[in-house]
Amino acid sequence: CCCCYLCCTAMPRVEEDEPLLPYGKGLINQDEPPQPAQNPPKKQRLVSLDAVRGLTVAVMIFVDQTGGALIGKVDHSPWDDVTFADFVMPFFLFMVGMSISVALRKYSQGQLQKVLMRTGKLFIIGLLTQGTDGMPGPGSLGYNLKTIRVPGILQRIAWTYFVVSLMCLYLPKLQDSFRPGAVGRALRLFRMYMLHWIVALCFLLVYIAIMFGLRVPSYNVPMGLFDLHVECDTSGDLTPKCSAARTVDMWILGYDHLYAGGEFHRLPDCSSCAPGDCPKADAPAWCFSRLDPEGILSSIPAVTTTFIGMHFGNALAHVADHPGRLWQWVPLSVIMWILGVVIHEAGWKMNKQLWSPSYLFMMAGSSGLMLSLFYCLMDFTDWQPNWLKRRYRVCGRWNFAITDVFRPFVWVGMNTMFIYLMSPAAGLAESLQRYIWWEHPKNNFVQAMFEHVFCKDSKIYSDYSFDGSCGGGMLDNLEVKYAWVIFTMVRIVFWFGVAGILYRYNWFWAV
Numbered sequence: 001c002c003c004c005y006l007c008c009t010a011m012p013r014v015e016e017d018e019p020l021l022p023y024g025k026g027l028i029n030q031d032e033p034p035q036p037a038q039n040p041p042k043k044q045r046l047v048s049l050d051a052v053r054g055l056t057v058a059v060m061i062f063v064d065q066t067g068g069a070l071i072g073k074v075d076h077s078p079w080d081d082v083t084f085a086d087f088v089m090p091f092f093l094f095m096v097g098m099s100i101s102v103a104l105r106k107y108s109q110g111q112l113q114k115v116l117m118r119t120g121k122l123f124i125i126g127l128l129t130q131g132t133d134g135m136p137g138p139g140s141l142g143y144n145l146k147t148i149r150v151p152g153i154l155q156r157i158a159w160t161y162f163v164v165s166l167m168c169l170y171l172p173k174l175q176d177s178f179r180p181g182a183v184g185r186a187l188r189l190f191r192m193y194m195l196h197w198i199v200a201l202c203f204l205l206v207y208i209a210i211m212f213g214l215r216v217p218s219y220n221v222p223m224g225l226f227d228l229h230v231e232c233d234t235s236g237d238l239t240p241k242c243s244a245a246r247t248v249d250m251w252i253l254g255y256d257h258l259y260a261g262g263e264f265h266r267l268p269d270c271s272s273c274a275p276g277d278c279p280k281a282d283a284p285a286w287c288f289s290r291l292d293p294e295g296i297l298s299s300i301p302a303v304t305t306t307f308i309g310m311h312f313g314n315a316l317a318h319v320a321d322h323p324g325r326l327w328q329w330v331p332l333s334v335i336m337w338i339l340g341v342v343i344h345e346a347g348w349k350m351n352k353q354l355w356s357p358s359y360l361f362m363m364a365g366s367s368g369l370m371l372s373l374f375y376c377l378m379d380f381t382d383w384q385p386n387w388l389k390r391r392y393r394v395c396g397r398w399n400f401a402i403t404d405v406f407r408p409f410v411w412v413g414m415n416t417m418f419i420y421l422m423s424p425a426a427g428l429a430e431s432l433q434r435y436i437w438w439e440h441p442k443n444n445f446v447q448a449m450f451e452h453v454f455c456k457d458s459k460i461y462s463d464y465s466f467d468g469s470c471g472g473g474m475l476d477n478l479e480v481k482y483a484w485v486i487f488t489m490v491r492i493v494f495w496f497g498v499a500g501i502l503y504r505y506n507w508f509w510a511v
Contacts, residue, residue, distance in 0.1 A: 046316065048374035049098055050413030051406050052367075054499075056091045057416055058409065058492055060425045063088065065488040070481065076293075078266040078275055079240060080349035082359065089153065089352070090305050090363035091370070096161055097309025098371075102316060104168050111169055119162040121511045125417075126154025129426045150257045151249070151294040159299055160306035163203075168310060171195045189318060189328060193311065200307035204357060207300040211354075212236040214244040221289045222255065228285035238354065240264035241286040245354055249295040258290040263353060291353065298355040305355075308336070308364045312371065322380035329372045337365030377403050378410075411499035418502070418509045423495045424488075446491075454490075455483040 063085035067075030074084040104111055130152035131143055173192045190197065215235050220227035232242035240246075240262075249258055268274040270287035280287070315328040340362025344350050350359040376383065391401045412419050422429040430446055447461050457471030458480045466481040475483040502508070 046102075047378045047410055048371060049095060051374045051378055051409040052091070052371055052413070053095050053416050054409030054412030054414075055370075056088055056095070057412050057419055057423070057425065058496075059084070060088045060420075061423055061492050061495070062488060065424050065491070066485050070485065075275075076263045076352065078263050079353065080351050082350045082352060082362075086350075086352040086359075087363065087366065089156075090302075090360070091367050092153075092157060093160055093302055093306045094309035094312075094364060094367035094371075096157055097164055097306040097311075098313035098316075100161065100165050100168055100306075101310045101313025104165060105317060115162060115165040115169070118511055119158045119165075122154045122158035122161065125421070125511070126152040126158065129154070129421065129428065147256045149259055149292075150253050151259070151292045151296070151299070153294060156294045156299050156302055160303050163303045164200075164306045164310055167196050167199055167307065171199065189311075189314060192318070193314060196307065196311075200304045203303040204301050204360070207297065207355075208357070210248065210297060210300075211238075211244050214247065216242045216244055216247050219247075219250070219289075221285055223288065228288060230284075230286045230289065238348070238351070238356075240267070240291055240353075241284070243291065243354065245295050245297040246289065246291045248297040249292055252296055253292075255290060258295070259292040260290060262289075262291050263293065264291060293353045298353065301355045301357070301360050305360055305364055309367070312368060322375075322382065326372055326375070326380070329368050329375075333365045333368030333372065335365070336361040337369070340365060374406070378406060408496040408500065411503040412496060415499050415502050415508055417511050419495055419499055422498070424491060450484075450487050454487050455480060458483070460484060 063074045063076075067085060076085045077083045104115075127148070127150070128143075131148040131150075172195065174194055175192075213235060216232045216237060218232045219230050221230060230241065234242050235244070237243060265271065265279065265287060266275045266277050267287075270280060270283045272278045272280050311332075312329055315325050319325045319328055340350065340358045340360070343356075343358035343361065348356055348358050350356060350362060352359055388402055420426055424430055451458060451461065452473070454473050455470035455475050455478070456473045457468075459465040459468065460480065466479075466484060468480050470476050470478050470480060470483050475486060478486075
């Protein structure tokens with residue numbers, strides 16, 4: 001069914017595919033009040049946004065697959081502070097916000113219907129991919145509606161996309177007199193969207209009020225034949241033991257519909273091999289509880305992250321020249337990055353699972369800086385020296401520019417949903433191939449490639465262990481964990497190739 005859906009909804013590349021470089025009315029970076037353009041230039045695609053989106057997908061695949069091998073280096077932080085993996089989700093939300101600002105401007109009618117349709121698709125696909133621990137198969141009943149996980153990555157994207165789209169559609173822009181100068185132009189964009197900023201910051205304030213004002217009662221942790229009791233009866237607790245985030249999720253969704261795992265299980269109080277996951281038999285009762293990293297309470301400030309991305313997209317619509325856009329983006333990114341660090345140092349640590357304000361602003365600033373960097377490399381080329389813009393002859397046949405090394409990220413970014421679902425990030429393709437094997441289920445293609453071609457005698461698939469060294473294969477005598485990292489990179493390159501083929505034949509799938 002999923003394959004048929006993908007094929008039926010596949011569409012050729014058209015100019016309506018979200019991120020564009022718009023031109024026309026409403027420019028605020030001129031030294032004189034704007035005049036309507038008589039013959040606006042043809043719209044161009046914002047290549048840098050595709051590149052950052054593709055880079056984020058590649059990082060997601062890498063950290064998802066190598067987190068167990070490189071514990072404490074690339075996997076999610078168990079609680080406070082951030083690691084490499086914690087940059088992925090806010091980057092996605094930021095780019096969703098940028099796309100909203102541009103995409104909704106293209107439709108003169110039917111905008112709400114398009115928003116509702118896309119929201120529903122994202123939520124349903126997320127429920128199908130993350131509502132169960134694996135693809136239904138022998139001995140499995142598929143999706144157990146009693147325990148199906150309701151929150152998830154795509155579900156959070158659907159929620160923030162829906163809310164910010166409504167803000168974009170129905171909140172009015174304020175009229176503001178023209179003020180010359182770089183600072184005046186930057187502030188004018190804020191004044192135009194002042195109501196949007198107020199609403200977005202209200203989501204953050206509501207989150208803070210619930211986080212510190214809600215009285216968290218004591219609760220029981222179901223353990224099968226018996227329950228473990230956790231004593232709380234407090235408020236303002238930012239630890240995994242008595243966080244308001246768990247209480248809100250349990251009240252609204254129910255305990256059984258939350259994520260059964262949890263990064264906080266790798267804390268020293270819960271794990272004997274922290275930051276690895278080695279459950280202690282004598283761990284406190286809260287260590288066996290559930291706390292969904294994409295839960296309801298932490299999804300409230302995620303709206304603010306998506307809106308900040310929309311504000312960056314608004315600069316595309318109202319600022320015509322490249323330096324003017326960078327003037328809008330870079331200072332704001334630096335300010336938010338510094339604000340996030342200040343809040344972190346003041347005591348409210350960066351925490352991805354709680355989506356704390358320090359984490360929100362630091363990640364929004366990082367997203368803006370990354371976008372600005374790729375914008376300078378791929379869209380704003382006037383400043384580039386000749387050696388960077390020059391196309392070099394490779395093997396006497398191909399013309400190659402240095403910035404072309406980022407082109408595979410663009411391929412992935414233009415087919416984000418398809419690559420996400422098929423690649424190891426969501427694992428649809430690899431889950432399906434496990435149902436085709438030779439003589440034994442372990443002899444499926446991906447597992448056979450690693451254990452018979454790359455690294456023999458490993459225990460990754462049998463015991464999920466990265467200990468020891470390879471006993472043969474292409475990576476003989478290399479430690480298993482590093483062999484797995486190399487194998488993951490090969491799989492990422494493979495999906496880059498798939499994205500390149502789809503790009504070559506003009507095949508794009510948008511939700």
